[in-house]
Amino acid sequence: MSFPPFFAGLPFRGRQAGKKLQWLLSCDEIRHLLADVYVAVDTPDTPELRSAAAALVLPEGAIASGQLAAWIHGIPTTALRTDDKVSIHWTSEAADTVRVAGLTVVSPTATGVELALTLPRPFALSAVDALLRSGRVERADLEVLLDDYAGHRGIPQARQIFKYADSRAESPGESWLRLRLLDAGFGRPELQMRIKGPDRDYRVDVAYPDPVDNRRLGLEYDSDRWHSRDRQQTRDEKRRTDLAGLGWHIIPVHRPDLWGSYPALELAVGAFLCRWPRLPRRW
Structure with a gap:
């Protein structure tokens, strides 16, 4: 059986599969990534794949931020259910960014600060723990960057989260x-x-x-x-x-x-x- 090109390891919008979308899902041929975006089940889950999926739902020139950036970087933000939906967060301006598969994404460090500022406390801590455990960010870098968010109402929470965070937490x-x-x-x-x-x-x-x-x-x-x-x-x-x-x-x-x-x-x-x-x- 030959598949259309969008099954070749690339994410695609649901409308591209037409009436076959539900059938493909029921047959476990495809899996849901985010919003209306899907991919073949045997496609490896990588930051590049997630970035390509995000590019399908973001406006032209948008910068992935918040929980969407966390998802692209592989940082869990809730982990309460397997069917948690990824929120589509983006911004038009950000000072600390990286490029992932051609998409501009808020950097892991800035994403950690955003999550510490905005997520409920338990999720903020588990997200920052996971980020520190990944080795891509140091606590000191998070604390320094937090100074750029002066006046944000989440500052007290973020300072506490950075104080409590520990890379040794495994889940x-x-x-x-x-x-x-x-x-x-x-x-x-x-x-x-x-x-x-x-x-x-x-x-x-x-x-x-x-x-x-x-x-x-x-x-x-x-x-x-x-x-x-x-x-x-x-x-x-x-x-x-x-x-x-x-x-x-x-x-x-x-x-x-x-x-x-x-x-x-x-x-x-x-x-x-x-x-x-x-x-x-x-x-």
Whole structure:
């Protein structure tokens, strides 16, 4: 079966497929990129592909900015659902830009500042964490560039986000968990804590290593994607039993624990650390 040219690794608008669009989607021949833009399912997801897709929906001469720039640079901005839609943000003027596959895009550093200024706090932190983890931006560069946004109402939030940001966070969930702990007044935890066992080493996502009654506290974010199957849950339980034998109390944290309305997480951590959490929750 021969496909039209727009299937040759290039993004295309839905109207180019005509009446076959829904059929192609149902057959898993194409996947959605953004707005009304699609691509063949076997096309590698690269910044160049995303840039080409953005070029199809932006006005002539527009500069991709905000969440659209973050998407092109590969910075997650929500990560709550797999069907999150990318917002089409653009500007006509920007001082700090780069070229990606012929499209002018706000630079990763300036994008990090924009996200810290405008996104809700948990998403702002996870986005900046991911940006630092990518190695393309340094915290000091973000803080310096922030001075160019004097007068923006999001300045206090951005300064706090840059203070809290940490390149060691390996997922948005870990970033949100850390923010909950910081907001509750428990202090900055250690990340990716390595624990030596008799037969193997372990690593805990978030840890408070100072002992309380000869036990230490660790928290692990168990994502729905990697920890929902019975076999995975059995493995997690064995691992936590092993860590308990090494003097660690591990609290598993799931997405509802972070986004629910009741402060069960703060109360559980506070009970172990013998500290009353700062409440009410901020988000």
